Amino acid sequence: MKIAVASGKGGTGKTTVAVNLSLFLVDAGLKVTYADCDVEEPDGHLFLKPKSGLKRRVAVLVPQVNPEACNLCGKCGAFCRYSAIVVLKEKVVTFPELCHNCGVCAYVCSAQAITEVNRYIGSVERGSAGKLNFISGCLDIGQAISPPLIKDVLKETPDSGVTIVDAPPGTSCPAMTAVSDCDYLLLVTEPTPFGRHDLELMLQAVCSLSIPKGVVLNRVSSPDTATEKLCSRYGVSILSRIPEDRLIAEAYSKGLTVWEAVPGYRTLFADLWSRIEPIAGGYMA
Template sequence: MIIAVASGKGGTGKTTVSANLARVRGDVTLLDCDVEEPNVHLFVSGEPQGEPEIVSLLVPEVDESRCDGCAACSRFCAFKALAVLDKRVLVFTELCHGCGGCARVCPQGAIREVPKRVGVVETMRAAGVTVVQGRLDVGVAMAPPLIRAVKARIPKTGDAILDAPPGTSCPVVATLRETDFVVLVTEPTPFGLNDLKLAVAVVRELDLPFGVVVNRADSSDDRVAVYCREAGIPVLAEIPDDRRVAEAYSRGELMVDALPEYRPLFQRLYADIARLAAGARRAEPRPDGPSRKRSFL
């Protein structure tokens, strides 16, 4: 089972939920897909397993002696990463998504693809939990290729928990694809509700089963609860607004270690996720393995 923990709004508690779920589960792989600012390692650190894997994107390199200036490459590129002026081709690798289309459409065979480093993937082991994290290089804006490299470390068997980046854009979609269940973490504030609705729209578009965890829950604002009830979205857990939780967080301690009374909450949450994911699989069987639909973006 692959669980993704996501949220529209940042700072709602994705890492808190994913890391504590991993801790109560034990034998699990926890993958930090927030490659722009990975923080799982602050809470679950461990022994590095081998050297970091360098991840590259294939970007075009043009042999201008073979280029006849037809501009087929530039017309093909959806991301405007190539500009052709007479027989000069300017490549903007920072805009390139690495699809390789320019090299294929070039009638002169003047374009070859060369690797451009975007970041690293690191693996750590800590008390039964394997932590995999991606780290995007400074100055690189293209997170999805690195997220896909992180997800390539999802084990074939056993459970995996993905800590998604915040928001609703490409890095989130790259994280959520081909997961079995999505946990959307929110908070009972107008911002939390607004961004939860955006995240729900993404998850529905991807046609994934999902539920909501309300963090810092108190009784002052029930609009998230009302929305979930009216939209038929299961609220899987409510983590109370407890100062001791924030204090443990600020020390880099997991909630279930610092405050063991919260262990049952996460154990129940894990069991509910497993039950709902299994129910969704039965209701609509998903093809497994390489036959699964793969999308470039």
């Protein structure tokens, strides 16, 4: 089963929840994979410090035009919806950074002058941190489009055991790509106006996906009725409240997990799992 940890707003504690929940599940004897899908700014490795194993480059297909075969018919440019291939008077120019890798240009080409070639956008790394399986994607600097890489990370996750997906922030295509195939969705937020607003955007974004979900409220210092009201309006439960605690913030700042640095909070993640597990399915080994 796959559990995605996501949030509309950045910096609410996705990685903290994903990493510590993974460590709890390993401790509970499950087969666990942590998959870092925040490929623009992957940070999970800073906390899990995995022994790296296999690293492979990930490519998307972009058009390459053979000028000798090209008859300048103009079809590729006319059919491309992303302005990624433009037919000039004497030659065809491609803009790979705009290309969505759909393959239309090569299909419509009347002279078979277009071949699709690899363009590398990032890498996927596998490793292990103790008994925890670790997979992480990292987008190359300057690349704009991350969903193909996120899909590649997800493809590497095993079908058996539990996979915790650390999703990118926001509510647009990268976040949706990371969460849309999961079996359970954990939304992390904080009790601030920004946190609540972005949680609501996220709840709207995922309402069309029929995935069971719950909320983790992070940095709680006092009762927050506004977030509670919002959650009940959308029919989701607040499964866990992580207190605002300087010890957690300090551990985080140094790259330590709550699990190892503040063991008093281990029960938080056990309790969280006890709320998810009956809904997401009987996966406890």
